[in-house]
Amino acid sequence: MFDLPKYGDGVGLARMADLLDAIAVDRTRLRRVSVVVTGSNGKGSTAAFCASIAHAYRLRTGLFTSPHLHRFNERFQVDGVPIGDDTLARLKLRVETAVSELSQRHNEKFGAFEAMFALACLYFQESECDFAVFEAGIGGRYDPARLVGALCTCVTSVDYEHVELLGHSLELIVSDKSDACASGGTIVYGENCRNLRPHILEYNRHREITAVFVRDQIAIDNEAISATGQRFDFQFGDYEFRLLETSLLGVFQINNAAIAVTLFLLWLRRMRPGEAPARIEAAVRSGLRAARWPGRLELIQQQPLTVIDVGHTPDGIRQSLASLKAIHDADGWILVVGISFDKKADEIVALLAPSFDTIICTAAHHKGASAASLAASVQKANPDADVQIAATIEDAIGISQRLATSRKQKIYVAGGLFLAIEYATIARGGRVQDLDFF
Numbered sequence: 001m002f003d004l005p006k007y008g009d010g011v012g013l014a015r016m017a018d019l020l021d022a023i024a025v026d027r028t029r030l031r032r033v034s035v036v037v038t039g040s041n042g043k044g045s046t047a048a049f050c051a052s053i054a055h056a057y058r059l060r061t062g063l064f065t066s067p068h069l070h071r072f073n074e075r076f077q078v079d080g081v082p083i084g085d086d087t088l089a090r091l092k093l094r095v096e097t098a099v100s101e102l103s104q105r106h107n108e109k110f111g112a113f114e115a116m117f118a119l120a121c122l123y124f125q126e127s128e129c130d131f132a133v134f135e136a137g138i139g140g141r142y143d144p145a146r147l148v149g150a151l152c153t154c155v156t157s158v159d160y161e162h163v164e165l166l167g168h169s170l171e172l173i174v175s176d177k178s179d180a181c182a183s184g185g186t187i188v189y190g191e192n193c194r195n196l197r198p199h200i201l202e203y204n205r206h207r208e209i210t211a212v213f214v215r216d217q218i219a220i221d222n223e224a225i226s227a228t229g230q231r232f233d234f235q236f237g238d239y240e241f242r243l244l245e246t247s248l249l250g251v252f253q254i255n256n257a258a259i260a261v262t263l264f265l266l267w268l269r270r271m272r273p274g275e276a277p278a279r280i281e282a283a284v285r286s287g288l289r290a291a292r293w294p295g296r297l298e299l300i301q302q303q304p305l306t307v308i309d310v311g312h313t314p315d316g317i318r319q320s321l322a323s324l325k326a327i328h329d330a331d332g333w334i335l336v337v338g339i340s341f342d343k344k345a346d347e348i349v350a351l352l353a354p355s356f357d358t359i360i361c362t363a364a365h366h367k368g369a370s371a372a373s374l375a376a377s378v379q380k381a382n383p384d385a386d387v388q389i390a391a392t393i394e395d396a397i398g399i400s401q402r403l404a405t406s407r408k409q410k411i412y413v414a415g416g417l418f419l420a421i422e423y424a425t426i427a428r429g430g431r432v433q434d435l436d437f438f
């Protein structure tokens with residue numbers, strides 16, 4: 001949308017602050033109404049849960065996420081509705097004008113994500129949002145979302161991703177993501193961060209940041225999952241909610257939901273103390289049930305049963321596969337796999353391939369790695385599998401649906417975001433050429 005490179009010139013927090021000032025964003029108010037979601041996996045779902053709870057609480061709620069799955073407008077939502085085309089065009093022009101002037105003044109290039117973040121801040125301000133959820137792009141230390149100055153943030157999970165920017169250890173990665181929180185604030189850490197707890201506590205100590213962890217200070221119990229939904233008990237401080245329900249599937253979604261609930265409770269306690277407990281509980285229950293987030297273990301077709309997943313880090317893929325088996329049974333699946341050329345194909349294939357007898361290798365239109373080279377990796381990871389090559393997503397759909405129908409099997413589409421969304425788009429009658437992911 002913006003005629004800008006994906007990233008700007010180096011670290012850009014100062015120019016980002018100048019941009020917010022140039023478009024007259026009230027950063028004091030922005031800080032007061034906002035929370036920030038960081039992490040390696042689960043950011044989108046957690047942000048959607050949190051925004052849905054706030055909306056159920058009858059707060060006018062903004063939600064900024066990335067990437068979009070089908071339309072660019074999805075990135076900017078108020079009360080669950082994507083920004084309209086006319087408003088988007090008007091705000092885009094205002095941000096572009098400011099970017100052009102500041103670029104000339106400072107002799108620095110802005111990145112597209114910086115411009116999108118600024119547009120989100122402006123849109124939520126014009127919409128008079130009472131609450132806003134910002135999903136960080138990469139990390140937290142130098143991400144534009146740090147400019148929010150949020151006192152309530154989270155780290156949903158930590159995995160090896162963007163290591164050239166964030167660092168080659170989990171300690172470095174979690175430190176970077178933790179820096180999205182302002183001094184004196186509170187960070188909610190997901191379950192897989194618990195092994196890093198000693199490092200996290202020491203890293204945050206001198207900034208007077210409080211850390212709370214899922215399954216430590218945040219108790220989860222009585223989890224139950226099924227193909228139609230899942231439920232769990234939640235307890236944090238004086239709040240105790242029994243049998244919370246969410247329609248988003250996957251064991252990992254319980255972690256994300258618990259983080260989102262805690263994040264909202266922390267913000268409410270800080271910004272609106274003394275609210276009625278019954279009203280809070282009602283909003284939590286309603287918000288978790290109403291939350292929607294496409295792409296994660298999404299059932300896109302019943303005949304044959306077809307599930308897509310956009311996970312693209314090792315931990316995300318591992319968790320989704322385990323949840324798929326728990327929800328829909330482990331047997332009778334055909335795997336359609338495609339991996340972006342900038343991802344570690346061997347590592348991803350090693351997680352997926354051993355669980356499937358029939359595997360169709362393909363290449364997404366956007367950034368897809370060679371299907372033939374992927375098939376070689378699959379054959380190495382599972383020598384006994386029936387491995388087939390589909391040159392295009394259209395071919396992969398035809399082969400997988402024909403086999404699944406004749407064998408009465410199910411289809412799992414996994415390995416990357418672009419593969420999953422392109423498969424779903426074509427299966428629903430769309431064209432991948434119409435998709436613009438960045």
